[in-house]
Amino acid sequence: MTSSNDPLGPVALAYAAVSHALCAADRRHRHSDGSVVAVSGSPVASLNAVISPNLDPDPEVIGALAGSEALRGLAWSIQVRGLPGQRVTDVATRNGLTHVTRLPLMIRRPDAGAPPPVTGSLRVRPVGGDELGLYARTMADGFGVPHETFELFTDPGLASTEGFTFYLAEDDSGPVGTGMAAVQGELLGIFNIAVLPQHRRRGHGRAVTTEIVRAHHAAGATTAYLYASTMGEPVYASADFRTEEVLTVFRAPA
Template sequence: MTQLHDPLRPIVFAYTAVCDHLATATNGRFHRDPDGTVLAVSGAPVATLNAVLSPNLEPSAEVVEALAGEMSGTGLPWSIQVRGRAGTAVTEVAARFGLTAVSTSPLMIRRADAGMPPAPAGSLRIRPVEGEELGLYARTMAEGFGAPHEVFAMFAEPALAKTEHFTFYLAEADGVPVGTGMSAVTDHLVGVFNISVLPQHRRQGHGQAITAEIIRAGREAGATTAYLYSSPMGEPVYTSLGFRTEETLTAFTAPA
């Protein structure tokens, strides 16, 4: 398949644009090679948030290696990310940089014909938050993912609230934060990110409700197709909302 006949390329490019905005808003670093491959440094101590990412079906090992050389000097945990199953050349590049742990994430897409998802039921309130509440947002997300607060401290940056087409959501039950979500709208696409629910509030449909709200708000903004990269835990939730896996993302990181 050539790039001219790659229907998922616009979605992957939208994802790289999100990486660009996150890096820029948090005073990180972003660079796009002429072939589309990006180096995105958010500064967060999370390998997947500092990435060399190729949006091409056949990534250039030479370009990936050149950008990996720049990334390796940051001192941050980082990753190489490619679409689908990585070829031998990219796998060898990753190994030369010590990135020998391999994981995959399904790219799940909800097409326009899936219709409008249901509104949240019960007393759950899902609302956008402004810059002064991003600290609460970041802490809630860290607790939802079971991570130290400093891991997601970048999401407390007030500048993120000013990023065009980004919206950050808190879910509250009886006034208490129980989960988070984030949307990024690019033309007719809405990316779904940061879906987290506090452990004591899981299995009550909150993750599904947050995702549905992001889809509904995206459709109101003209984004008829939603996409996300799922964790194994989240995949059944997204499937229930009409998402379907259409590709995978392979990430190379340093062994734990």
């Protein structure tokens, strides 16, 4: 588990909890050390994962969770904080997960204050369960993947999951992007920031992110976190996010 000398421990635990909550009860398991196996069934490896929230992940725990029957036949990943030791790398290699990606963990601290509301023609609004189909299709189009890739997000019940809020960004032409908030106490996790290709390079991704931050900052979730791509890191930096750690993701080669 995380300790008092691990200030990012609560963020790592929150991230693991989000992945856990997205999966059906019979396709997830939490180990006593906080590690989880969370299997959504999506063809995206990051959505079927063994995740350790610990600074010194236990390779035996990771290996045991990697043996979950629910992972068989799916693209999946092992996700650990920072730069893993050789024993964790060996577990990944034995499971065929030899492609390594490192994602910046970016934090927006309370002293950054609440960002201003979005202005102009872009509108960012929360959606209910009846619109999650549109949300999932827009997200898939934004990421350039088949619609069935994000079928798990079409479940209307997700909209009532405690702490989860799903957002559509729209202009006069209709939906142009998506975002998702996952709140645990003062922590706000931001996920699923996607913008349709024809609407990129207009600041929409940044606008969706800052609107989510603004809405939840007002409600008391004053520390925001997200995992960025290398390309997205400068965009979030411009919204007062700072890289404080990396997440190492092991998956099978494409």
